[in-house]
Amino acid sequence: MSDDLNIKPTDWQSPEMVRHTQMRNRREKRFKLFGLSAVILAASFLFLLLGKITLDAAPGFLQTSIEVDINFDKAVIGDPRQMGRDAFIENVRRTNMLRLVQASMDIYFSEVTDRRDRRRLLRLFSAGARDQLRNMLLADPMIAGTSKRVSLLASDDIDQVIKGHTDISLPELQRKVKNKELSWLQKFEDDDRVSLHFHSLFFTSGDSRDPELSGIWGAAVGSALTLFITLIIAFPVGVLSAIYLEEFAPKNRFTDFIEININNLAAVPSIVFGLLGLAVFLGTMGLPRSAPLVGGMTLALMTLPTIIIASRASIKAVPPSIRDAAMGLGASPMQVVFHHVLPLAFPGILTGTIIGMAQALGETAPLLMIGMVAFIVDIPASFTDAATALPVQIYLWADSPERAFVEKTSAAILVLLTFLIVMNALAIWLRQKFEQDW
Amino acid sequence: MQQSMTEFKNMTEQAVPKMSARDIHVRYGDNHAVKGISLDLHLNEITSLIGPSGCGKSTFLRCLNRMNDSVAGCKVTGQILLDNKNIYDQNIDVVQLRARVGMVFQKPNPFPKSIYDNVAYGPRIHGLAHNRTDLDEIVETSLERAGLWQEVKDRMDSPGTALSGGQQQRLCIARAIAVNPEVILMDEPCSALDPIATAKVETLMDELKSEYAIVIVTHSMQQAARISQKTAFFHLGELVEQGDTTQIFTAPRNEKTRDYITGRFG
Ligand SMILES: Nc1ncnc2c1ncn2[C@@H]1O[C@H](COP(=O)(O)OP(=O)(O)O)[C@@H](O)[C@H]1O
Numbered sequence: 001m002s003d004d005l006n007i008k009p010t011d012w013q014s015p016e017m018v019r020h021t022q023m024r025n026r027r028e029k030r031f032k033l034f035g036l037s038a039v040i041l042a043a044s045f046l047f048l049l050l051g052k053i054t055l056d057a058a059p060g061f062l063q064t065s066i067e068v069d070i071n072f073d074k075a076v077i078g079d080p081r082q083m084g085r086d087a088f089i090e091n092v093r094r095t096n097m098l099r100l101v102q103a104s105m106d107i108y109f110s111e112v113t114d115r116r117d118r119r120r121l122l123r124l125f126s127a128g129a130r131d132q133l134r135n136m137l138l139a140d141p142m143i144a145g146t147s148k149r150v151s152l153l154a155s156d157d158i159d160q161v162i163k164g165h166t167d168i169s170l171p172e173l174q175r176k177v178k179n180k181e182l183s184w185l186q187k188f189e190d191d192d193r194v195s196l197h198f199h200s201l202f203f204t205s206g207d208s209r210d211p212e213l214s215g216i217w218g219a220a221v222g223s224a225l226t227l228f229i230t231l232i233i234a235f236p237v238g239v240l241s242a243i244y245l246e247e248f249a250p251k252n253r254f255t256d257f258i259e260i261n262i263n264n265l266a267a268v269p270s271i272v273f274g275l276l277g278l279a280v281f282l283g284t285m286g287l288p289r290s291a292p293l294v295g296g297m298t299l300a301l302m303t304l305p306t307i308i309i310a311s312r313a314s315i316k317a318v319p320p321s322i323r324d325a326a327m328g329l330g331a332s333p334m335q336v337v338f339h340h341v342l343p344l345a346f347p348g349i350l351t352g353t354i355i356g357m358a359q360a361l362g363e364t365a366p367l368l369m370i371g372m373v374a375f376i377v378d379i380p381a382s383f384t385d386a387a388t389a390l391p392v393q394i395y396l397w398a399d400s401p402e403r404a405f406v407e408k409t410s411a412a413i414l415v416l417l418t419f420l421i422v423m424n425a426l427a428i429w430l431r432q433k434f435e436q437d438w
Numbered sequence: 439m440q441q442s443m444t445e446f447k448n449m450t451e452q453a454v455p456k457m458s459a460r461d462i463h464v465r466y467g468d469n470h471a472v473k474g475i476s477l478d479l480h481l482n483e484i485t486s487l488i489g490p491s492g493c494g495k496s497t498f499l500r501c502l503n504r505m506n507d508s509v510a511g512c513k514v515t516g517q518i519l520l521d522n523k524n525i526y527d528q529n530i531d532v533v534q535l536r537a538r539v540g541m542v543f544q545k546p547n548p549f550p551k552s553i554y555d556n557v558a559y560g561p562r563i564h565g566l567a568h569n570r571t572d573l574d575e576i577v578e579t580s581l582e583r584a585g586l587w588q589e590v591k592d593r594m595d596s597p598g599t600a601l602s603g604g605q606q607q608r609l610c611i612a613r614a615i616a617v618n619p620e621v622i623l624m625d626e627p628c629s630a631l632d633p634i635a636t637a638k639v640e641t642l643m644d645e646l647k648s649e650y651a652i653v654i655v656t657h658s659m660q661q662a663a664r665i666s667q668k669t670a671f672f673h674l675g676e677l678v679e680q681g682d683t684t685q686i687f688t689a690p691r692n693e694k695t696r697d698y699i700t701g702r703f704g
């Protein structure tokens with residue numbers, strides 16, 4: 001009996017203990033392996049996704065142009081010296097610039113005489129070629145009467161051939177670009193007149209039916225206007241609510257109820273906020289459809305819970321000892337909050353806000369409900385202009401039948417992702433910059 | 439003649455307490471944490487509150503500058519007179535009260551700001567300095583009186599949180615005396631400090647005693663015996679015994695007090 005109670009020193013060398021140790025080590029190793037493979041799996045999916053989008057998007061930033069010798073014939077466009085500047089400009093606006101291209105083609109392809117074929121020759125070029133020539137003349141009327149080699153935008157179909165996206169081995173009937181066009185294109189290529197270059201128009205223009213003329217600037221401005229409204233509503237309201245709930249609200253049933261509902265709001269699907277915006281802002285308040293104002297207000301409703309929850313968490317994380325110290329010196333409740341709690345909670349509040357804004361930037365569904373999905377060519381200039389937003393633009397392009405819009409879609413996704421990454425990086429940077437230890 | 443006058447003055451000051459608690463009860467919900475405590479605090483005296491953990495010392499101390507107001511579910515009844523005015527009266531301004539009754543906490547809690555701003559904060563919010571020179575002077579004298587000036591005068595802009603534990607606690611004391619309080623409450627101010635830092639803070643308290651009424655909660659019998667003139671022994675929310683420190687430590691009247699100071703429980 002007393003022998004049983006004798007405590008013997010543990011024999012760490014016994015086979016049982018050795019086996020125990022080995023098993024523990026194996027378990028540790030296995031766990032690490034699982035963790036590592038999970039990380040590798042997640043990372044490779046991310047790389048796959050980003051790689052695919054980047055590969056698809058790269059051609060979207062490029063555009064084919066064809067060099068053409070244009071004679072700015074005074075007989076067609078008028079003579080600025082004779083008519084005076086204003087009359088000339090008026091005339092240039094009214095003249096169909098394609099006549100200049102046609103004249104050039106008639107010389108370059110002198111063998112093409114059939115009326116229909118001559119028309120088809122023009123279709124090698126983008127509708128934007130007209131604006132290109134017109135803008136040249138408006139910028140410098142004195143080129144009237146001279147000849148120039150001009151690099152004109154190719155049409156999206158030709159662009160796709162140059163980028164190798166059109167399968168020219170298919171039978172002619174199944175192709176949009178026929179053999180004749182291919183042979184004409186070949187002549188341009190033989191003369192070294194075809195070039196693929198960076199397409200800045202993609203970043204400066206609004207939407208268009210022609211892929212080669214469409215750009216993301218309109219949607220980017222729409223997103224910026226929308227997010228601005230979201231920020232100026234959601235940030236102050238969210239932060240003030242958080243301060244009130246955390247620091248001043250009495251703890252009773254009513255505040256508990258509000259708290260539960262804020263948490264519930266964070267889980268409400270975004271499309272519901274869209275329906276709410278549609279009913280209240282458009283229906284009851286009669287605000288304009290498709291406007292960044294309404295979009296921003298709707299997204300603000302969606303972002304509010306995120307900001308409130310993040311702000312409350314970071315206010316709560318401020319150590320009570322700091323509050324005690326300030327209160328013990330005779331700081332009023334408001335002074336405690338504004339002198340001590342907020343500065344310490346600020347990095348967290350900022351991070352929450354930026355993450356909420358990033359969510360809002362990527363949000364599509366609520367904007368569809370309030371009509372920010374229209375085809376809008378003009379760049380919005382105010383909060384009440386019809387506008388669209390980056391994710392909606394992506395949705396619209398993804399829905400377009402033209403092959404060329406596929407790469408535009410990917411390019412726009414890449415731009416949106418860049419914005420999101422920049423915003424998140426900003427959140428991390430601000431957090432580290434303002435973070436103090438206590 | 440002169441001497442007897444000052445002596446007489448001192449005697450009357452001794453007779454009129456700076457603060458006195460009358461039958462204070464504190465309840466946290468159903469937990470009756472402080473049960474009917476009456477205690478006088480005098481200028482130029484250090485009063486120690488001793489007793490086992492959880493007996494309500496901190497709770498009572500926090501009543502003296504109404505820090506319990508912000509604790510949810512905490513209810514205080516009774517009277518606390520500061521210069522014969524009840525600080526729990528309706529028309530008392532809590533902000534002003536806390537400027538008159540300063541507090542130093544158990545864990546040093548400097549603001550995550552510069553040393554200068556730590557000390558200047560109180561005078562700033564109460565508008566005690568009219569210009570930068572005034573403020574500089576308040577900061578310097580406060581740090582000087584807290585015995586920290588020599589150590590920090592060359593790095594007033596570095597964060598207060600970068601100081602050592604003992605320095606941080608003296609910074610907190612400097613911060614408290616910068617607003618010119620009349621009473622200083624200290625809740626185990628040395629429990630996070632090493633013996634050398636503790637000795638510095640004790641010397642400091644002894645010097646400060648000449649201007650303030652000081653109340654200190656401590657778990658160290660030696661500390662209470664060393665620095666305080668009055669001692670109050672708390673047990674389970676009740677004030678078991680109070681009196682001159684020498685009397686409490688040499689001839690305690692109550693058996694519980696004797697057990698506690700001889701280390702038999704606590
Ligand atoms: N903020 C609080 N909320 C609820 N109960 C508290 C709070 N602070 C202290 N108490 C309770 O009051 C009693 C006394 O605590 P305290 O005054 O901190 O004791 P001491 O400082 O003497 O160790 C304890 O029972 C404690 O649990």
Ligand SMILES: [Mg+2]
Binds near residue numbers: 495496497625
């Ligand atoms: Mg305590």
